[in-house]
Amino acid sequence: MTESYDTQTKRITALHEYEQVANAHAAGEASDEDRDRARRAALNAGADYNALVCAADGFIPEKVRIDDYPHPVGAIVSGTGGLLTVVDRDGWAFLACCTQHHTEGRANGFFPQMSHGRHLAQVEPSDVDSYDCPFPNGFFG
Known part of the structure; x- marks a missing residue:
């Protein structure tokens, strides 16, 4: 939960x-x-x-509400070792392996966090339109 x-x-x-x-x-x-x-x-x-x-x-550390996250839902971001997609997980920002696996409930990823107003995972928007998910089976990470 x-x-x-x-x-x-x-x-x-x-x-x-x-x-x-x-x-x-x-x-x-x-x-x-x-x-x-x-x-x-x-x-x-x-x-x-x-x-x-x-x-x-x-x-x-605290999770970041999706409305307070600097990148919108659906944005592809990089900077954490690969490309990830920003999704809304129950109102929280979540960096998922891809939108499809998140929709299926099989997303590998993590909640970005802040501490004292500073984002702990520094990511930047990527200029790619789409990408192949690095986890074809979409396991939980």
Whole structure:
């Protein structure tokens, strides 16, 4: 099941709050209780322990809504080791191996993510009209 936008927003907000408290704790400006309270709030909002460790270091990845993604649905992009197609997967941007396999529910690909407003997967639009899918059987990657 794909995480909803509201659920992600709550989780990301809690992780940002934990990041601030963890940094304040490291600087001696917040108590152990403050840090534990922020940790519990992040866990209750759906974060896992790995996300807490990453947040303390300033890395809070989040999926990008399709309306906020800089390349439109159907665009062919490159820069991640090959050509991919931008598709809408339940309101999130998804870089699929091809539109056909995504429509069939067999798409290999990934959700592009951001951290602190910076896109983690840098891709550029490609000027090709179409391409052969590198995964003819369309397996999940």
